[in-house]
Amino acid sequence: MPQPLEGVVVADFTRILAGPMCTMVLADLGAHVIKIEHPERGDETRHWGPPFAGDDAAYFLSVNRNKRSVALDLTHEADLALARQIAERADVVVENFRPGVMAKYGLDYETVRENNPGVVYCSMPAYLAESGRELPGYDLQMQAVTGWMSFTGEEGGNPVKMGVALLDVVCGLYAATGIAAALRQRTESGEGSLVEVGLFESSVSALVNQAANYLIGDVVPKARGSAHPNIVPYQAFQARDGWFVMAAAGEKQYRAACLAIGRRDLVDDPRFETNADRVANRDHLVEGLSETFATEDARHWVEALTAAGVPAGPVRTVDEVFASAVGAATVEVILDPIRGPIPSVRSPIRIGEPRPSTPPPRLGEHTEEIRQWLAERPRR
Secondary structure, three states: OOOOOOOOEEEEEOOOOHHHHHHHHHHHOOOEEEEEEOOOOOOHHHHOOOOEEOOEEHHHHOOOOOEEEEEOOOOOHHHHHHHHHHHHHOOEEEEOOOOOHHHHOOOOHHHHHHHOOOOEEEEOOOOOOHHHOOOOOOHHHHHHHOOHHHHOOOOOOOOOOOOOOHHHHHHHHHHHHHHHHHHHHHHHHOOOEEEEOOHHHHHHHOOHHHHHHHHHHOOOOOOOOOOOOOOOOEEEEEOOOOEEEEEOOOHHHHHHHHHHOOOHHHHHOHHHOOHHHHHHOHHHHHHHHHHHHOOOOHHHHHHHHHHOOOOEEEOOOHHHHHHOHHHHOOEEEEEEOOOEEEEEEOOOOOOOOOOOOOOOOOOOOOHHHHHHHHHHOOOO
16 A cells, blocks of 8 residues: 655755654655755764764654655755755755755745745744744743743742653644645645744644633643643642552543542542532642552552543653553664664554654765666656
């Protein structure tokens, strides 16, 4: 069964995380992704280690499978000409440089579409607003300026960064979605389009209920540890031997949870009758639950709650995640003749039978192959 994006050629001028995440999603779905990198430096994340596999950092390997690497120095006329040829023959061009960089090399949307009118061109600036167009953008910076760090961490503590550059990931996923939609539109109209996805705007969009809580209810989010701002009880609790979470998101689940742990009194207490009541009386309810949970091990409570239909689970470390049956099933070992076996988290998207992934490319590994491809493929 052909993959959904089989035959789609992507000229990938991205680096770091948001852009490579986007193009890896496209590559996982069958697109032919040509990653253009500087011959000496390559993508910055190649050097963001340890750990390393061969010459490349694990960070780079995590978001660059199923791609081909072409080493081109855009300050050299001959290399720039090849980069332009790739862009002119591509169905999709993706870039995440600061505004003005691609235009300097004649690789901006307006210039590319003159010779490739059907191109879907995706640009991923830090900001879409004109007032921020010239500013750079990194995930840490965005976690600060979009409010995420103000409500991440324990109540009363210092601002805390999320443990993964999750806003870059969100931006990359939005970009891949926009590109897929633009390709679908092109099949109807025959015309390409410019897709713009701002890192700032993606980060604000990902605030979802926290943004709505403020815009609709004028509630400024604050750090609550693992607790949910709108649902109680929906957080981590400390058992006798460690931590677990319980997500009682509705009245049925709340009642089932209380009965499963032997706390019928919490069902009958008028202070906790509805979710709104429980939010208003959060501290009293959490204190009562915590007293009960401290009497048994986490596994006991997880099993009791799960049997009652209440979502619950242990707070795992990453090694424990991959030691679990479901965690182990997410791992694909990519066979690389140079680096050796590379364990990788496979794409979570399932369309038909999954195909084995190809290794993340070594810097410039496919340069000659792409030169030959350009010689044989006419411009659009």
